[in-house]
Amino acid sequence: MPTNTKESGLEALIVNYLVNKNGFEQGTNEDYNRDYAVDETRLFRFLQETQPDEVEKIGILNSQHKKEQFLNRLQGEIAKRGIIDVLRKGISFYPVNLIMFYMTPSEKNIKAKEMFEKNIFSVTRQLMYSKNNTQLAIDLAIFINGLPIITCELKNRLTKQNVEDAVQQYKLDRDPRELLFQFKRCMVHFAVDDNEVKFCTRLEGKKSWFLPFNKGYNGGAGNPPNPNGIKTDYLWKEILTKNELANIIENYAQVVAEEDEYTKKKKYKQIFPRYHQLSVVKALLADVKEKGVGQKYLIQHSAGSGKSNSIAWTAHQLVGFEKDGKNIFDSVIVVTDRVNLDKQIKNTIKQFMQVSSTVGHAENSGDLKKLIKEGKKIIITTVQKFPYILDEIGTEHKGRNFAIIIDEAHSSQSGRMSAKMNMALSGEYTNDEEETVEDKIIKMMEGRKMLKNASYFAFTATPKNKTLEMFGIPVPNGDKVQYKPFHIYTMKQAIEEGFILDVLKYYTPISSYYKIAKIVEDDPMFDKKKAQKKLKKYVESNSYAIEQKADIMVTHFHEQVIAKGKIGGKARAMVVTSSIERAIDYYYAITKCLEKRKSPYKAIVAFSGEKEYKGKVLTEASINGFPSSQIETEFKKDPYRFLIVANKFQTGYDEPLLHTMYVDKVLSGIKAVQTLSRLNRAYPGKTDTFVLDFANDTDTIKKAFETYYTTTILSEETDPNKLYDLVTEMEQHQVYTDYHVNTLVELYLSGADRDRLDPILDACVGIYENLEEDEQVSFKSSAKAFVRTYSFLGAILPYGNAEWEKLALFLNLLIPKLPSPVEEDLSKGILDAIDLDSYRAEIKQTMSIILEDQTEYSVGPVPTKSGGGINEPEMDLLSNILESFHDMWGNIDWKDEDQVKRHIASIPAVVSKDVAYQNAMKNSDKQNARIESERALNRAMINMMADNMELFKQFNDNPSFKKWLSDMVFNLTYNTKGEVYTGEINI
16 A cells, blocks of 8 residues: 555644554544533543542532533633642642642652643644634644643645644634634644654734744754654654643743733733743753753854743752752852843743742842842843852852853953852852952852852844853863854844744945045145045934934835835834934934924934033933933834934834834944844734834844854953953063062952052052053053953963962053043044035845855954054155045036936926916925925926936935935925026036
8 A cells, every 4th residue: 555645644644643653542533522622531531530539529520510610610720720720730620629730750759750641742733723613623633631632633744734724724723712713722723744843832813923833953943863863753753742742831831921011001911832842941951851960062052043942941040950859059159241121031931930939130239149048940141240240149048059040141251250159159258357369369269160069041133252162061162162152043043933024135235425625725634544534424413414314214204114014013112323412312303304394203212321412411311301211112003103213222122013113323243143132922813013223234234143143152262361462562561560469469359459569550650651662562561461361261261370369350450540641632623624414325225145065154353462553654745635535425427427427417407497386486385385396307307318217217216316306496496486497507
């Protein structure tokens, strides 16, 4: 008999495996009660076999009335609490409490193991679920103790159907009002074919949101070839096993409440882990169980990949994780360096923990000390508070084990902060007066190490070289050592799976063109390089330039975002600026543009602290009219659609309604990835994003994203011998001696007053000031490089070096006192000699930035060179500086510039002769006159097409040029009030 290659063949294959290999029973439609959506046969058998006394008390096996009462009670509890909570906690039915599922037993609990084995796992093929349409059937339904937890629709690519057909079947053919498909009735609904798996936790017809449940392949979407079977057989061989389903029910699946901060209304959603989330937590737990405490783990998971849940699940399971009957960790400390995510992670963890009293939130040092003493299992804090908190923990934690989970681990986790963290947690931080200076140095040095009584779990989407070396896995590569992440979920996979959006798919660079006039008669000399920077900053911050760019942003948002119904008309935009002053400039310019076009929308500005602006001290609250704490909440509501930021909200901000970003800030590396990735969050109805970039070139953005597109690895470890080279470089200048270093360190560690430290430092400063300028640069840059490199290496080197530790402490105090070499600004005064003559921003063609498809991207080790140096100024005449500036930023590349200028100069006169326009100027308002002016201009350009096709093409194809020409012509001709324009034009 030939192989059954139809859908039924796949169905039979799965069911046979579940029954024969996974210990499932096979149910039938006769067992299924459509009125209550339960496998009634197995439900009552389970209760009778496991809780016979309780069953007898309530009489459900002897009375049809009692049975229906019980089933109604069960149905009501599932509807209210959800199937997951009913399985976890059981139900009460007077006068008994019934267990509906026996949990996974601990290692030595034999009785619990016996009861777990009495759980009945079953699968029913072609389940006829509908009470009204009895012919409707779902391919597979999986039950635990008669309660449905999973449904599956199967498709087979050999019969030219795939997982998307299964998704459509759920959306179009499975009525979410049917009891089996109602929210919380099942844990998850799987769409499956022989290549891919997708899942949904809430069926809502066409709005049903299916997420991928795939392993990933070659750093991207999909599943790898399976030499032992079908690509997707991990679903029934790994996931649909008794132990794994129990694990998911007990530790992952959950109904969580999301409260609107403004309305206080709660919205419920059911969470089921994605494959990479299950995979990372299981891999971490397995490694901890094997190796114990004291390990380091780097998890590189893409932005928007659900890191908050992954962190919550990791923390939740580390708390109760046992080996040989004892907890491995006493406390789990979750550290986040993103203030706005601190609350999110806290709430997520609390909802996953069955006992919320085990979770504490440390606002200050006293809190953390108190929470550890009270035995709180999970303690959440921010990296900003961490160094202050840890100073006062004390010495009572030496015998305790800690798991430290770091969210978005970057270099802030290294160096002195790491040292304080480690010393506090190890109980080694003390001010014992009897200790010698050497004892204290050694303790500081040892405290800087990665602790033996702590394991580190660092989650990030964009690991720097320091992060890779501190937390990554060392892998020998010839005579070098590379460092790799412990677990990876790549940006490439997240994009290809549709879990996040590709923010580079619709990327539009905007070129600015300036003309600067020399307003002085002579031709002074300036430092060319510095002058060019000042000129660029001057024109980009000029109020006219900002108004022009603001107008492009507002026009684009209304015409390309709102008019096209992006995210169902809910789309928001972020404007990224280079400084607080610039953010305020843009706020007022955008507000003016919105008012001018009578837009219903408003802008919000976001920055930290206060800013003096045009004689007034301004804050976010004073500009926006509401407290800073409400920015995120208010931005979700109309009329607010523009969020204008200066650094704030560029990282860690998670708003799925963000659709468009206007960038007027130079970005590169991690900052570019983190900033643009604010747009990538998926949301129902969100199919694309826009980036309009005024400040960056596509190559820079491409390079930044490629570093983190797949797996990021460190090419080689940092060479500690470079520190010897830096010491040699410093010592040749004889700024300090061993006496200076040893005396100052001894005084500092014994708590001496400042007036005893400063004379030593000032003596060294005096020697430094007598050096030649190039020697000063050499010493200071070497000192900075030493402190920077040692603050990092001190945490990871297997052996300490007391001399380095003392020198680092000494230099940390000395460097702030060293004056920088006085460097004359030879570009000073250039802004007084020029004026902005014209400015134009031109929107280029929208493009997709395609990233190179590499499985790994290598970054270099932490630089140890001192760098620094004095740049010799390149002097040039102002006229030459302006000429080269215009070459770079000046104009459209016209083939015949003189001819174009002549034709443009003739246009106002032609337009002003148009009869319809003349009548509108005399008899109508300005708005109608503008409409007629543009019509007349269109006619004039068509008539000119034969004489100057180049000019016509720019007018037709370049919206920025068209707008500039239209504005210029109207502004020149409107005031003529119907007369022919005869003035001159300076182009």
